[in-house]
Amino acid sequence: MAAPAPILRMSGIGKQFPGVKALDGVDFRLLPGEVHALMGENGAGKSTLIKVLTGVYDIDAGEIELEGRRVVFHSPLAAQHAGISTVYQEVNLCTNLSVAENIFIGREPRRLGRIQWKKMRRRAAELLSRLDLDLDVSAPLSSYSLAIQQMVAIARAVDIDAKVLILDEPTSSLDAGEVAQLFRVMRRLKEQGIAILFVSHFLDQIYEISDRMTILRNGRLVGEYLTSELSQVELVGKMIGRELADLEKLEGRPPANEAAPLVEAVELGRSGAIEPFTLTIHEGEVVGLAGLLGSGRTEVARLLFGADHAGGGTLKIGGEQVSLRTPRSAVARKLAFCSENRRAEGLIPDLTVRENVILALQAARGWTRPIPRRKQDELVDKYIAALNIRPADPEQLVKNLSGGNQQKVLLARWLILEPRLLILDEPTRGIDVGAKAEIQRLVAQLSDGGMAVLFISAELEEVLRLSHKVGVLRDRKMVAQLDNDERLTTDTLTETIASGARS
Amino acid sequence: MTSIAGGLRSGRVQLPQKYIPVLVTAGLFVAMFVAGGIRYEGFATGQIVLNVFVDNAFLLVVAVGMTFVILTGGIDLSVGSVVALSTMIAASLLKDGWPAFGVIGLVLLIGAVLGLGMGAIIHYFEIQPFIVTLAGMFLARGLCYTIGTDSIPIENGTFTSFAQTRIDLVGDMWISPSVVIAVLVVLAAAYVLHYTRLGRNVYATGGSEQSALLMGLPVARTKIAVYTISGFCSALGGVLLSFYMLSGYGLHAVGMELDAIAAVVIGGTLLTGGSGYLLGTVLGVLVLGLIQTIISFEGTLSSWWTKIFIGLLLFAFILLQRLITARRR
Numbered sequence: 001m002a003a004p005a006p007i008l009r010m011s012g013i014g015k016q017f018p019g020v021k022a023l024d025g026v027d028f029r030l031l032p033g034e035v036h037a038l039m040g041e042n043g044a045g046k047s048t049l050i051k052v053l054t055g056v057y058d059i060d061a062g063e064i065e066l067e068g069r070r071v072v073f074h075s076p077l078a079a080q081h082a083g084i085s086t087v088y089q090e091v092n093l094c095t096n097l098s099v100a101e102n103i104f105i106g107r108e109p110r111r112l113g114r115i116q117w118k119k120m121r122r123r124a125a126e127l128l129s130r131l132d133l134d135l136d137v138s139a140p141l142s143s144y145s146l147a148i149q150q151m152v153a154i155a156r157a158v159d160i161d162a163k164v165l166i167l168d169e170p171t172s173s174l175d176a177g178e179v180a181q182l183f184r185v186m187r188r189l190k191e192q193g194i195a196i197l198f199v200s201h202f203l204d205q206i207y208e209i210s211d212r213m214t215i216l217r218n219g220r221l222v223g224e225y226l227t228s229e230l231s232q233v234e235l236v237g238k239m240i241g242r243e244l245a246d247l248e249k250l251e252g253r254p255p256a257n258e259a260a261p262l263v264e265a266v267e268l269g270r271s272g273a274i275e276p277f278t279l280t281i282h283e284g285e286v287v288g289l290a291g292l293l294g295s296g297r298t299e300v301a302r303l304l305f306g307a308d309h310a311g312g313g314t315l316k317i318g319g320e321q322v323s324l325r326t327p328r329s330a331v332a333r334k335l336a337f338c339s340e341n342r343r344a345e346g347l348i349p350d351l352t353v354r355e356n357v358i359l360a361l362q363a364a365r366g367w368t369r370p371i372p373r374r375k376q377d378e379l380v381d382k383y384i385a386a387l388n389i390r391p392a393d394p395e396q397l398v399k400n401l402s403g404g405n406q407q408k409v410l411l412a413r414w415l416i417l418e419p420r421l422l423i424l425d426e427p428t429r430g431i432d433v434g435a436k437a438e439i440q441r442l443v444a445q446l447s448d449g450g451m452a453v454l455f456i457s458a459e460l461e462e463v464l465r466l467s468h469k470v471g472v473l474r475d476r477k478m479v480a481q482l483d484n485d486e487r488l489t490t491d492t493l494t495e496t497i498a499s500g501a502r503s
Numbered sequence: 504m505t506s507i508a509g510g511l512r513s514g515r516v517q518l519p520q521k522y523i524p525v526l527v528t529a530g531l532f533v534a535m536f537v538a539g540g541i542r543y544e545g546f547a548t549g550q551i552v553l554n555v556f557v558d559n560a561f562l563l564v565v566a567v568g569m570t571f572v573i574l575t576g577g578i579d580l581s582v583g584s585v586v587a588l589s590t591m592i593a594a595s596l597l598k599d600g601w602p603a604f605g606v607i608g609l610v611l612l613i614g615a616v617l618g619l620g621m622g623a624i625i626h627y628f629e630i631q632p633f634i635v636t637l638a639g640m641f642l643a644r645g646l647c648y649t650i651g652t653d654s655i656p657i658e659n660g661t662f663t664s665f666a667q668t669r670i671d672l673v674g675d676m677w678i679s680p681s682v683v684i685a686v687l688v689v690l691a692a693a694y695v696l697h698y699t700r701l702g703r704n705v706y707a708t709g710g711s712e713q714s715a716l717l718m719g720l721p722v723a724r725t726k727i728a729v730y731t732i733s734g735f736c737s738a739l740g741g742v743l744l745s746f747y748m749l750s751g752y753g754l755h756a757v758g759m760e761l762d763a764i765a766a767v768v769i770g771g772t773l774l775t776g777g778s779g780y781l782l783g784t785v786l787g788v789l790v791l792g793l794i795q796t797i798i799s800f801e802g803t804l805s806s807w808w809t810k811i812f813i814g815l816l817l818f819a820f821i822l823l824q825r826l827i828t829a830r831r832r
Contacts, residue, residue: 032806076717077719088717092711092713092714093711093714093718094706094707094710094711094714094715094718094719094777095710095711096706096709096710096711096777096778097703097706097707097710097777101703101707105703105704105707105718106718106719106720108700108702108703110700113699113700114698114699115697115698115699115700115703140521155625176544299709313615
């Protein structure tokens with residue numbers, strides 16, 4: 001194949017952290033005008049490779065060539081000046097400034113030290129129109145959606161005469177329409193000859209946009225493949241080093257026997273958040289909630305947990321009518337809620353794994369009765385082993401863990417309370433296939449053990465694989481509740497979400 | 504090709520939200536002025552407004568420095584003490600026969616260096632500005648008393664002429680030279696904030712320090728610069744206060760840091776940083792000054808009512824800020 005000369009070539013890259021070999025002899029190349037996906041589980045070395053490339057870390061072995069010349073970057077700024085720009089998952093812009101300023105701040109057009117606002121706005125508008133974006137460049141960035149903000153970040157990145165653009169999980173918080181928009185911008189940039197390194201956990205997205213992929217596993221190179229020549233199953237197999245058996249095995253789960261209803265919500269609702277809905281969750285049952293972003297999935301969960309006040313309707317837990325005023329009273333009734341936003345609402349990044357895990361149990365006991373340290377260690381060790389939290393060090397700070405492992409810590413915190421109903425809001429978002437499979441298997445185990453689970457996920461396959469029953473939400477209304485039998489497929493689910501009723 | 508963002512562009516036609524706090528303050532000022540004019544005879548004159556400037560020129564200068572600091576999301580509690588220290592140094596050196604402009608230059612330098620030091624400590628040791636400037640506040644106030652515990656009168660000719668000169672405007676209206684200096688400071692600061700990289704970096708740092716760093720902006724330099732500016736403005740405020748008081752005293756400007764913060768907040772600058780205008784700060788100072796004027800016109804009210812009104816206003820404006828930021832989210 002007559003490939004053009006690579007713009008970037010990394011060879012024999014090695015990076016050692018205390019106790020871990022993060023990268024070991026990894027080769028990587030990027031061709032101009034291609035979208036190249038970097039694949040691997042959490043901890044496979046993707047982020048380390050990116051950080052090495054952008055000068056956040058120094059390399060211990062190997063060399064980097066940019067346009068045929070050997071380069072060494074000591075800071076992200078140096079990499080940026082050399083033409084390697086990075087856009088991270090979190091948009092690192094100042095939302096209080098205008099769109100134009102966010103693109104140009106630090107290199108504003110000036111005359112005699114005076115910023116030329118008109119010129120800046122004109123150039124910003126030109127730049128954005130090349131990406132097919134039509135924005136009011138003098139409006140504050142905060143007035144635009146996250147997707148647009150991300151594209152402004154990309155505009156800023158490519159204006160620094162970028163040859164290589166690194167997009168680290170840009171899509172994890174975007175909805176389908178926004179992803180399509182982002183992909184159009186990416187294709188535009190590709191046409192302009194920019195090499196794009198793309199990281200995403202969504203396999204469908206990888207297959208839609210990327211031309212070529214490099215797979216890493218445990219800090220080593222598995223191989224480089226053309227996307228068109230590698231099937232999804234093969235890809236996942238190469239990433240996790242074993243076949244997809246784990247995921248497949250879960251399918252065809254036996255239906256939950258008709259156990260006693262645990263939670264019965266009748267016409268429960270809250271104006272402006274979710275229209276009244278009726279939902280029954282039995283012991284040992286997994287109820288999935290499906291719907292688009294903003295369709296009211298999280299709102300249902302928050303009402304059941306008492307995080308929001310219900311405007312009307314009744315809620316029975318274990319046959320007894322209750323009114324949950326605060327999450328505390330829900331916890332007292334053995335409900336648990338793993339929130340969607342694990343960074344902001346759940347985990348405390350500066351505490352250790354042990355402290356994070358023990359938090360809810362301690363709160364439930366009351367702060368005047370501290371849990372003995374030996375008991376803590378015992379419990380935490382048990383859950384670290386049960387959930388396979390890596391590294392298996394209870395004194396590790398949570399912020400040093402990968403996303404999947406942070407999610408498991410959050411899960412452990414609630415499981416320790418031995419809840420009767422576990423509400424999981426997007427537990428598998430932004431984590432890799434291996435950790436996903438582990439969490440799914442865990443959910444299945446828990447429900448077999450009699451725990452009821454309310455499972456919220458944007459991924460329909462996942463909802464279908466796990467749930468006995470699926471509640472479909474649309475426009476803040478529960479439009480259908482479907483039993484998960486052979487006839488229910490992702491297609492029928494999609495149709496229900498789209499049409500608002502079972503066809 | 505059609506624009507793909509077209510559909511996402513909201514139909515914002517009303518005036519930009521960022522101007523609302525400033526407009527509210529301006530409206531409040533006009534309302535107070537009109538109400539005063541109806542209630543008191545001889546109130547609704549231009550000189551009333553100018554007197555507010557004359558009596559608060561030093562506060563205005565100090566509040567300008569405070570605006571820079573608050574825009575980065577910081578706070579400077581040392582300003583009142585630095586003002587007092589400046590009057591003290593100026594008065595004692597003048598008594599020893601130093602030339603007036605030499606004294607002024609030295610005082611400004613000392614203020615800037617104090618600010619620079621605090622800024623450096625805040626940035627390099629990653630300590631909260633609150634605590635560092637609190638230390639600076641005690642330090643500067645304490646230094647006043649090492650110079651002298653009593654009030655030192657100023658008899659220098661240059662200072663007294665600054666104090667007594669009236670610059671006549673149209674009609675019977677007049678201002679003092681201090682007002683001219685304060686207005687020049689405001690104009691220079693507004694230019695810096697709006698038209699220079701330093702100014703924009705101040706806003707960016709206040710918006711998100713983390714992002715500003717990742718965008719490659721000189722956050723360290725910016726943060727240290729704002730405290731230096733604040734120290735300089737405090738020293739200049741001290742010079743203007745010694746024109747006004749013609750004395751140096753360790754008990755001058757007690758609590759002025761709080762007046763300055765109040766003026767900035769009432770002027771619509773967000774305490775969390777990143778949003779606000781110098782014009783707002785000017786209006787904030789005017790509102791505070793006009794409250795004092797109204798209370799002195801009322802005659803029967805104790806001057807403590809000034810504090811009560813300022814307190815109520817602060818509550819109202821903090822709530823307003825909260826509402827606006829909540830809606831933006």
